[in-house]
Amino acid sequence: MALPTMTPEQRSEALAKAAAVRKARSELIAQVKKGSVSLAEVLKRADAEDLVKKTKVAAVIKALPGIGPVKAAKLMDEAEIPVDRRIGGLGSRQRAALLEALKA
Numbered sequence: 001m002a003l004p005t006m007t008p009e010q011r012s013e014a015l016a017k018a019a020a021v022r023k024a025r026s027e028l029i030a031q032v033k034k035g036s037v038s039l040a041e042v043l044k045r046a047d048a049e050d051l052v053k054k055t056k057v058a059a060v061i062k063a064l065p066g067i068g069p070v071k072a073a074k075l076m077d078e079a080e081i082p083v084d085r086r087i088g089g090l091g092s093r094q095r096a097a098l099l100e101a102l103k104a
Contacts, residue, residue, distance in 0.1 A: 024051050032063040039064060039102060043095050046087045053088030057081055057098075064102070075101045 006014065028051070031037040042060055046052045061072040076083065079097035081090065090098070 021051060025055055028052065028055065029059055029063045032060055033065065035065050040099060042087065043090075043099070046090075053086065055087050057085050057087055057090065058083055060087065061098075 028037070028042070032039070032042065039060065042052060042055075046055075058072060058076060061067060061075060062069055064072075067075070073083075075098065076085075078101050079094050081094050081098065
């Protein structure tokens with residue numbers, strides 16, 4: 001599939017929009033790292049916010065305080081969540097399993 005041709009103005013607008021989305025997503029991850037936003041809150045926000053919906057589950061779990069890459073992989077495996085899944089793609093069973101695994 002060929003990329004659409006864009007004018008220089010359209011290209012710069014698209015680049016600026018992409019940069020803004022990346023910045024907002026990194027701010028969300030930073031809030032999770034600080035502990036000011038919990039995983040439950042992130043999952044609730046995913047129902048209304050497109051940015052949260054498109055964030056990878058692994059990135060959010062790794063950002064949780066006290067959870068590193070190995071523990072995050074184990075949690076995702078226990079909840080039967082593929083590594084590349086995004087928050088918007090989680091089913092209710094997967095969400096519940098993830099929250100339950102974090103409580104234990």
